Amino acid sequence: MKDLDTHLIAAHADQDGALLTALYTKAANQSDDADTQCFFLTQAYVFALEAGLPEASPLKAQLISAGRDLPTET
């Protein structure tokens, strides 16, 4: 996890949305706790959303199915 933290800090410094999405998704996948997992999924989703990445949709779907978000109104 420490290595992941280091990568995350660097990705934040570089404002690299794609890498942030990937690293936060990895952090979520490494977590057993639902709250922690959803925290990281949320982080991943927000950076994917900002960058317009296709990962945004499945991440959002995961959060909705976990009861942590609502569908986006169109």
Place this chain on the structure above:
Amino acid sequence: MIDQTNLHAVRRPIDHANGLSNAHYTDDGIYLEERDSLVFENWAGLGVEAEVPDTGDTKPVTFMGLPLMLLRDKSGVVRVFQNICRHRGMILVDAPRNIEGAIRCPYHSWCYSTEGKLVSTPHVGGPGHNTSEGIDRSTLGLIEVRSHIWLGVVWINVSGTAPAFEDANAELLARWAEFDKPAYHGGADSSFALTVNCNWKLAVENYCESYHLPWVHPGLNSYSKLEDHYNILEPGHFSGQGTYVYRQLKGDNDTVFPDFDGLGDKWNEGAEYIAAYPNVLLGVHRDHTYAIILTPEGPGKTTEHVHIFYAAPNTDEDLRKRNAAQWKEVFEEDIFVAEGMQRGRNALGFDGGRFSPVMDTATHMFHDWVAGCLLTTRTRGEAAE
């Protein structure tokens, strides 16, 4: 201070009217009053559509203190939003950039679509909980400012109370209907900005009239004499001047810019220069138009943003550069009078000055419009008290 601004003297017939008094050029309180009454309640120029050419492009613009952003949404529509997050009022966009997906607030990462909808509220209900009772995203979109595109200019009505743009500017749209067709911004070489130490109204006043041309622009006098000009007057809306002797710029081998399609004979050698109240100075010619958007930056400082448009894309670069340089020279020649009048507004006992009943009709019409708007809003304010 307001009692010192004798607006009724301004509204008298021109032959015995006074101009606006000094305070209208120097006083912070009146500057704000005029911001609200003249600029925010009408259709004002904010920028040009070409500043956000691609979908997702956004540019922050501070307009008379108001933090705004120009944005071209994913469907290509240019919109204007207040540049703040609905959460804690944080500035969202601090530099021009392209929004690839969503606008993310840099503070707590609330996210907005390019259409202004609030689409994500991360952790708003606690870590990993992205909804919360009472936070209804559908009611918390970006605050959109009413906007309209005409002649390449993005016009905004901040108060939201003005008539529709087409109604508010019906006379001008009719007058220049022949120019209501695609125009192409000349690009980086066709825009420049001049910062002038004057109140924004002085730039309007100087632009309206041709009286100063032989004195301030002697270079024009060789072919465009004072008697070749006429006044343009539309009370309550716009004023300016026209010329009968516009000469096209010519390049090597007598090349010229292409004409706008379908223009009448009037425009063969005619050109018109109109101040569209409050803050947009426009010029139309057979082969190019321009817009000067005045951005007031306080009672005594104004930035003039100049943009030149052509009838076709990909016009001759050298000719475009010469045209921009020519206009820049003319507009720079006006700076000393605008700044001189501004410094003069610190004189004691100045009564606002007088107008030539023949040569200053367009300038007086602008003063009359200013006074009329202020009297209307002051009367409205008194009635509400």
